[in-house]
Amino acid sequence: MVKSSVEDWLCKLRTNVKTVFGMPDYEAYLERHQRVHPEKPPLSRQEFYTQYLKDRYDSGSPTRCC
Template identity: 45%
Template sequence: MRQRIRSIRLFLRKVESTIKTVFGMPDYDRYLKHWMENHAKPGIFPMTEKEYYLYALRHRYEKGGVTRCC
């Protein structure tokens, strides 16, 4: 039973991540996974969730160009 619940939770996290990707929303869990695999070093820490969302918003809206699809 616990394994089934874990499987459902994992599936829902993947669905959530996919939806965020499709709509261009920042995905903190994906960022952490990437950071751990590529940038992790002793004494260096990833951005907090709040810092990450602020960074993603600035990156998306302060480019100076058109940021819409149509």
């Protein structure tokens, strides 16, 4: 049981670190996708990150403050 709580804590820590640095979280995507679109297959990990990069850098708007 202790191992499970440590793994939970590490998972939450990883999610928070990714959020701080603006990185997408594939596991959070999978959880939300299952809740919102259970009838559709989710993107693969590679497709998810490719879509994230495309959305972020091909938008035509600046990606930095200065």
